[in-house]
Amino acid sequence: MSLSDDSRYLRGGPVAQRIIASVREDAAIATAEGFPAKLISITVGDTAAVDVYVRNQRAKAALAGIGFEERRFPADITAGELEAAIHGLNADPRVTGIIIQRPVPVHIPIKTLQAAVHPLKDVEGMHPASIGNIVYNQLDLAPCTAAASVELLKETGLDLKGLEVVIVGHSEIVGKPIAFLLMSEGATVTVCHHMTRSVAAHARRADALFVAVGKPRLIKADMVKPGAAVIDIGINAEIGPDGESRIVGDVDAESVKDVASWITPVPGGVGPITVAILLRNTMVALSRQRARYQATYGAPDKLAAE
Ligand SMILES: Nc1nc(=O)c2c([nH]1)NC[C@@H]1CN(c3ccc(C(=O)N[C@@H](CCC(=O)O)C(=O)O)cc3)C=[N+]21
Structure with missing residues (x-):
C-alpha cells in the first residue's frame, strides 16, 4: 500500500484545521x-x-x-x-x-x-510557572509540540487510562511535558533517554510510543509492539536517494507501519498541529489576560454578561 492512502497514517492536517477553525471563531468574537x-x-x-x-x-x-x-x-x-x-x-x-x-x-x-x-x-508554556501548571493538572495551556503529540494520540480513540506509554527523549520542550500531560490523563508513563540501558526493551512494551530525539530511523519494526500507536516527533534534514534534501522523522516508517496500528507521517503529522496549538494557546492567554483585567479594573457592561 502506498504511503498516502494507508489508513494507518495519523495525519495532522485535519486535526490542525479543526483547531484553527475553533480558534478563528474565538478570535473573531474577542x-x-x-x-x-x-x-x-x-x-x-x-x-x-x-x-x-x-x-x-x-x-x-x-x-x-x-x-x-x-x-x-x-x-x-x-x-x-x-x-x-x-x-x-x-x-x-x-x-x-x-x-x-x-x-x-x-x-x-x-x-x-x-x-x-x-x-x-507565555503562549509556549515554557515559563517555570507554566510548566508548574501542568504538574498541577491544569492542562489548558501546554508546550505546543507536546500538546500536539497528545492530540494526535487521542485521534486513535485509545483509552488513555492505564495505557502503557513509552516516551523516547526527555527534553524540557517535548519529552517531559508529554509525560506530565499523559500522567494527568491516567496513562502509565515510562521515559527513556540517553542513559536508558535498553530503549528497545522498553519500547516493545508500549501501547503508545512517542519519539523525540532527532535520530533518523532510530525506531525500527522490531522495537514496536504489534498494534501500537507510534507518534514520531523527530524533524531531521537529510539527503535522499535522489540527491535532494528531505525531512524525515525518528521512526523507520517503511518497516514500522507493518507492525504498528497507527503511525504519524513526517512531515504532515505532529508539525501542523504544533502551529494550531500555538494559536489556541494565544487565545487561552488572551482570556486569562481579560480575566485579570476584569478582576483589576472591573468589567464594562458588555463583558459582565460573560
Ligand atoms: N520555541 C520553539 N518552539 C518550538 O516548538 C519550535 C522551535 N522553538 N524551534 C523549531 C522547532 C521546529 N518546530 C516546527 C513546528 C512545526 C512545523 C511544521 O509546521 N511542519 C509541517 C510543515 C512542513 C513544511 O511546510 O515543509 C509538517 O511537519 O508537515 C515544523 C517545525 C517547532 N519548533
Whole structure:
C-alpha cells in the first residue's frame, strides 16, 4: 500500500484545521469585543532551523484572525538587551503572546529568556510557572509540540487510562511535558533517554510510543509492539536517494507501519498541529489576560454578561 492512502497514517492536517477553525471563531468574537489577539515571534541570529515553523505561524495566524509580528535580532545581541526587549513586550497591552523561537545563540541562556516572558503572555508554556501548571493538572495551556503529540494520540480513540506509554527523549520542550500531560490523563508513563540501558526493551512494551530525539530511523519494526500507536516527533534534514534534501522523522516508517496500528507521517503529522496549538494557546492567554483585567479594573457592561 502506498504511503498516502494507508489508513494507518495519523495525519495532522485535519486535526490542525479543526483547531484553527475553533480558534478563528474565538478570535473573531474577542476582536469584536475590543480585544484583538496578537502574537510576537522572536528570532535571534541564524534562523534557518525555524524558518518553516515561523512561515507556518504567520500563515495560520492570518487564517485564524490573530495578528502576527516578527522581531528579528542579530546573533551578537546580549542577553540583557533581549530581556529588555521582552520586558517591553510584557508591558505592551496590545501584545497577547510572545514566542522565543529555538535555538538561540549559545551565549544567550534560553532559560533566562523563557523566564523573562510574563507568565500571562507565555503562549509556549515554557515559563517555570507554566510548566508548574501542568504538574498541577491544569492542562489548558501546554508546550505546543507536546500538546500536539497528545492530540494526535487521542485521534486513535485509545483509552488513555492505564495505557502503557513509552516516551523516547526527555527534553524540557517535548519529552517531559508529554509525560506530565499523559500522567494527568491516567496513562502509565515510562521515559527513556540517553542513559536508558535498553530503549528497545522498553519500547516493545508500549501501547503508545512517542519519539523525540532527532535520530533518523532510530525506531525500527522490531522495537514496536504489534498494534501500537507510534507518534514520531523527530524533524531531521537529510539527503535522499535522489540527491535532494528531505525531512524525515525518528521512526523507520517503511518497516514500522507493518507492525504498528497507527503511525504519524513526517512531515504532515505532529508539525501542523504544533502551529494550531500555538494559536489556541494565544487565545487561552488572551482570556486569562481579560480575566485579570476584569478582576483589576472591573468589567464594562458588555463583558459582565460573560
Ligand atoms: N520555541 C520553539 N518552539 C518550538 O516548538 C519550535 C522551535 N522553538 N524551534 C523549531 C522547532 C521546529 N518546530 C516546527 C513546528 C512545526 C512545523 C511544521 O509546521 N511542519 C509541517 C510543515 C512542513 C513544511 O511546510 O515543509 C509538517 O511537519 O508537515 C515544523 C517545525 C517547532 N519548533
